[in-house]
Amino acid sequence: MLYDALIAPFTEFEFMRRALAAVIALSLGAAPIGVFLMLRRMSLVGDAMAHAILPGAAVGFLLSGLNLIAMTVGGLIAGFTVAILAGLVARVTELKEDASLAAFYLFSLALGVTIVSIRGTNIDLLHVLFGNVLALDDQTLLAIAINATVTMVVLALIYRPLVMECVDPLFLRSVSRAGAPAHLAFLALVVINLVNGFHALGTLLAVGLMVLPAGIARFWARDISAMMVIAVLAAIVSGYAGLVLSFFTGVPPGPAIILVTALVYLASLLFGPVSGLLRQMFPARHLEA
Amino acid sequence: MGAQLKFHNVTLGYDRHPAVHHLTGEVAAGALVAVIGPNGAGKSTLFRGLAGILKPLSGSIDLGGLDIRDIAYLPQSVDIDRSFPISVFDFVGTGLWRSIGFFGGMGKPERDKITRALAAVGLNGFESRSIGTLSGGQTQRMLFARVLLQDARLIVLDEPFNAIDTKTSADLLALVKRWHDEGRTVLAALHDMELVRDHFPETLLLARGPVAWGATAEVLTAENLMVALRMCEAFDDSAAACSDDMPSRAA
Numbered sequence: 001m002l003y004d005a006l007i008a009p010f011t012e013f014e015f016m017r018r019a020l021a022a023v024i025a026l027s028l029g030a031a032p033i034g035v036f037l038m039l040r041r042m043s044l045v046g047d048a049m050a051h052a053i054l055p056g057a058a059v060g061f062l063l064s065g066l067n068l069i070a071m072t073v074g075g076l077i078a079g080f081t082v083a084i085l086a087g088l089v090a091r092v093t094e095l096k097e098d099a100s101l102a103a104f105y106l107f108s109l110a111l112g113v114t115i116v117s118i119r120g121t122n123i124d125l126l127h128v129l130f131g132n133v134l135a136l137d138d139q140t141l142l143a144i145a146i147n148a149t150v151t152m153v154v155l156a157l158i159y160r161p162l163v164m165e166c167v168d169p170l171f172l173r174s175v176s177r178a179g180a181p182a183h184l185a186f187l188a189l190v191v192i193n194l195v196n197g198f199h200a201l202g203t204l205l206a207v208g209l210m211v212l213p214a215g216i217a218r219f220w221a222r223d224i225s226a227m228m229v230i231a232v233l234a235a236i237v238s239g240y241a242g243l244v245l246s247f248f249t250g251v252p253p254g255p256a257i258i259l260v261t262a263l264v265y266l267a268s269l270l271f272g273p274v275s276g277l278l279r280q281m282f283p284a285r286h287l288e289a
Numbered sequence: 290m291g292a293q294l295k296f297h298n299v300t301l302g303y304d305r306h307p308a309v310h311h312l313t314g315e316v317a318a319g320a321l322v323a324v325i326g327p328n329g330a331g332k333s334t335l336f337r338g339l340a341g342i343l344k345p346l347s348g349s350i351d352l353g354g355l356d357i358r359d360i361a362y363l364p365q366s367v368d369i370d371r372s373f374p375i376s377v378f379d380f381v382g383t384g385l386w387r388s389i390g391f392f393g394g395m396g397k398p399e400r401d402k403i404t405r406a407l408a409a410v411g412l413n414g415f416e417s418r419s420i421g422t423l424s425g426g427q428t429q430r431m432l433f434a435r436v437l438l439q440d441a442r443l444i445v446l447d448e449p450f451n452a453i454d455t456k457t458s459a460d461l462l463a464l465v466k467r468w469h470d471e472g473r474t475v476l477a478a479l480h481d482m483e484l485v486r487d488h489f490p491e492t493l494l495l496a497r498g499p500v501a502w503g504a505t506a507e508v509l510t511a512e513n514l515m516v517a518l519r520m521c522e523a524f525d526d527s528a529a530a531c532s533d534d535m536p537s538r539a540a
Contacts, residue, residue, distance in 0.1 A: 039373060164383055167373045167420075173299055174340045174362040175386050175439070225372045235415055 009245055009247045015242035016243065019253065023239030027182050029148035030193045032155055034214035035224065036186065039166050042126055043214070044201050045101060050194050052105040054203045055112015057195075061116070072143065075203075079174040079191030082108050087184055121266045124218040131202035133243075133253045147196045151189050158182040163224065167186050201254040208258035210233050216265050219272025238264050292353060293318035293443060293474045296338070299348035301338040306528070307346065308323040308334035310497045316354070316476070321469040321490035323505065324478045326517055330495045332478040333365055336445045339476070344401070358387045362431055362439035365478070367447045371421040377431055378403060384438030406434040411460055425458040433461050442463070444468055446477040450484070462488060482509060496520035 010016045018235045037043050056078025060070035082104045089104075090097035134146075153164075161182035164172040172179045190210075197206025213231040242257030249256070270277050294316040301309040307333035316322055316382065326333050337343040338350055341361035350359070382395065382403050389399060410430040415423070436444060446465070450458040454478060460534060466488070468475050479485050485492060485505060492508040494500040496517040501508040 039370075071366050075463075157391065160386075163373075163375065166370055167375055168367065168369045168383070169363055169381065170368045171340070171362075171383065171435075173342055178391070186355075204523070222374050223376065227374060 003130060006244060007246070008037065009244065015134050015136075016247065018136050018141055019200075019243050020240060022136055022141055023135055023209075023243065023257065024147040024236055025145045026193075026197055027213070027232055027239055028199060029151035029189075030197060030210040031194045031213040031235040032228040033151065033186075033189055033193050034210035034212075035217060035231050036162060036166070037190065037211065037230050038214040038218065039224070042097075043211045045098070046190060046194070046210050048101055048105045049079055049083060049190055050198075050207045051202050052199065053106045053194055054081040055108055055115065055193065057198065057203065059115055069139070069143075072199075074190050075195040076191060078108055078112070079194060080188060083187035083191055084184060088277075089185055091144030103109060130204070130252060131198055131200050131206070133200035133257075134246075136199065144196050144199065147192050154185055154189055158185050162186055201257065205254045205258050208261060209239070212261040212265050213259070214239070216261075218273075219268040219274050219276050222274055234264055235261070251260050291318055292316065293355075294353060295351035297349045297351065299338065299350055301334050301343055301533075302346050303334075304380075305346065307472045307497065307531070308533075309338070309495070311348070312495075312499055313348075314493075314499065314502055316474060318474055319469070319472045320474055320491055321465070321489055322474075322476045322491045322493060323485040324476055324493045324495055325470065325480070325482070325485060325509075326495035326500075327520060330517065330520060331497050332495055333447050335495065336362065336364075336447050336476070337479065338441070339445050343380070355443055359442045361436045361439040361444045362461055363444075363446045363449060365451070367432060369420070369428075371428075373420070375420055376417050377407070377412065377420055377423070380420050381406060381431060381438060384435035387439060402438060403434075406437045407431075409437060409464065410434045426453050429461065431455055433464055437464065444472055444473055444475045446475070448478050448480065449479065450479070458484075485509065519539045 010020055030275045034046070036047050053075040056074035056076070057071045058074070059078075060072070060074025061226040063074075064070040082101070086097060086101035089095055089100040093100075126129075158178075158181075161172060161176065161178040165179045165183060171177065193210060194203070194206045197203075197209060200206075201208060213235040214227070216234040217227040220230050238261035239257050242260040243253060244259060245251060246253040248257035251259075268276065271279075273279055292315040296312045296314050299309060300307045301313045309330075312335070322337065326332055334343065340360055341353075342346045342362075350377070362477060382399070385395075385399055385402065389395065404416070409418060410433050412427065412430050415427070415431075420428070420431070433449075435444075449461060449465075453461070462484070465475060465477065477489070479489075486509060487506060489505055491503065492505040493502045494508050494513055494517055497520055500517045500520075501510075501513045
């Protein structure tokens with residue numbers, strides 16, 4: 001019975017196995033990135049970047065139809081351009097990163113919509129908007145896995161300067177010039193993972209597997225390494241549960257996955273040991289020293 | 290000993306307005322120098338120039354061949370994200386950046402070094418606390434532990450004893466003296482004249498330009514201090530471009 005509900009869908013249907021593999025790969029890359037976004041108070045930046053990617057993907061779609069490679073490259077170009085321009089402007093001028101990013105992503109979004117409307121074709125952008133994790137071909141699955149691998153390797157390489165730039169940016173500047181390159185590499189990883197996510201979850205929800213697991217982890221751990229592990233686990237478990245939910249109810253998989261993640265987030269908000277609401281309402285007695 | 294630092298007619302400032310104006314002089318290797326002056330005199334600006342965070346508007350600073358990693362800079366208002374989930378041990382460990390860099394492993398010798406540095410500043414037992422739980426004085430001790438691990442030839446401390454109680458300042462001052470004994474060059478911006486008189490052999494009295502620079506007893510005269518106090522903190526938007534190419538010498 002339990003087997004039928006929880007395991008049979010994956011043993012019986014290949015598309016479910018593929019979807020699960022994709023979700024696991026996405027979780028491994030996106031969740032640690034999300035933890036850094038959260039710690040750098042950039043969670044909404046992920047959302048803005050997702051908007052910046054949309055026009056690039058749309059242009060790729062216009063030029064070569066539903067070709068995932070073209071859409072990925074288009075999205076990467078648009079995302080990188082916006083991320084790097086925003087990062088540079090924030091570093092060179094007085095404008096802060098959020099304001100400069102807002103300016104560039106709006107520009108990118110407007111440009112993309114303009115291009116689409118000038119071409120005037122009746123495009124089916126549903127795939128880009130909402131993705132479909134149940135219909136991934138080999139190529140896309142491989143691309144997702146490669147992107148996730150690249151993410152983990154690069155994150156490991158820039159881990160120390162990235163942490164130092166979060167905690168004490170002035171100190172990093174006084175001992176090394178690695179701060180700016182590490183920051184740009186990090187923004188690039190955000191873009192890669194959003195593009196990765198849009199095949200499975202669509203551009204609008206791609207940011208979900210990034211930001212929500214990080215929020216969940218904050219309620220369970222005080223240490224950044226533990227946070228990243230918990231975030232990855234939360235993303236994988238929610239992804240799996242979302243796929244099962246989608247399989248039995250017919251809800252589209254993207255929203256199903258993000259809904260489950262959001263429920264886990266709400267539960268963590270209530271029951272999490274680190275500043276969870278219940279813990280705050282019923283604190284344990286204070287210690288002697 | 291030779292000079293560690295040479296200021297060649299340096300002007301440092303913001304938006305073309307000078308905060309340190311035409312400073313020329315030398316700091317000997319191994320010197321222990323107090324930099325004093327009223328608020329807005331340019332002490333912090335000078336230190337930011339030394340740390341390579343601010344480029345001079347004109348003139349140059351000769352670091353005597355030091356790489357930026359040979360300089361430990363402790364800013365006045367530390368811009369630490371105290372909510373970041375990192376332990377005191379790991380935070381202090383970033384001071385080992387020079388020796389372990391991006392990927393170097395943290396073996397037993399490194400861990401021992403960190404433990405010893407924490408012990409030296411009196412923070413034993415705080416290793417696994419997250420940095421947000423420390424008090425102001427404890428935070429300052431932690432920052433000194435990081436400076437200790439940086440093992441730098443030049444140490445620049447911007448008002449290190451501000452808002453710190455006597456016990457903590459005494460402990461940290463002992464560390465400063467230890468660095469001096471080890472032959473490192475130490476510059477510290479200070480406001481406590483008594484402390485400067487008692488512990489710092491050399492003093493630079495700054496008031497945008499250098500008012501006096503030399504042996505502490507000769508610099509800290511009532512007359513010099515009056516001159517420094519009269520310095521106006523003017524930030525004149527319509528100021529003309531400075532044509533004074535002659536260095537104003539004080540040392």
